[in-house]
Amino acid sequence: MKSIAVPTREQVSTANQALFDTLTKNIGTVPNLFAVYAHSENALGTYLVLSGAKTSLRPKEKEVVNLIVSQVNGCEYCLAAHTAISKMQGFTDDQIIEIRRGEITFDPKLDALVKVTKSIAENKGHADPQLVENFFTAGYNEGSLIDVVIVVGDKTITNYIFALTAVPIDFPAAPAI
Structure with missing residues (x-):
């Protein structure tokens, strides 16, 4: 399978640029898998809300x-x-x-x-x-x-x-x- 390009900050929407900035501030980088979500206008933000949601699991x-x-x-x-x-x-x-x-x-x-x-x-x-x-x-x-x-x-x-x-x-x- 051909790899889908990992977009840079400059190649994504303003909303996704803000998410890239937050990820960089919080974890030091934007992992490639997260960056590829930014091909969609909404997927990265939606996913980050899900993955960061409160849970009873430690x-x-x-x-x-x-x-x-x-x-x-x-x-x-x-x-x-x-x-x-x-x-x-x-x-x-x-x-x-x-x-x-x-x-x-x-x-x-x-x-x-x-x-x-x-x-x-x-x-x-x-x-x-x-x-x-x-x-x-x-x-x-x-x-x-x-x-x-x-x-x-x-x-x-x-x-x-x-x-x-x-x-x-x-x-x-x-x-x-």
Whole structure:
């Protein structure tokens, strides 16, 4: 597939330029995948609202969801980005590999989360009922389950955008597993 060009700040609308400026101020750069959203007048702003929305999930839990969904969807860009972010959240390289494999030995609650999320992603929302029950038994509630699905949707959007655009990955590559 031919890569879609990553627009520069000068090539996007005034509204998207402001978002580029905010991203640069907050994280030091505009990741290529975010920049490609700016081909649309509204997509970048819409996506940033979704990805930054309040959630009952702790940052580490959100990264578990991001990693396993990206693994299921085979998104090299998001695996690279979320491996870097997961390290900033305190996960080790070995823990990140466990998360991506969908089998966590270092935290039983996160194990229930990764397993139900993997089932949700693989089965288009029709998760294994036993895994949903294990998720609740681990201490999550109905609101947590809804929040997991929102993050699954968020990550699926970025996974699909990368699959369609093949933008250059501007994070260190995630190790193969």
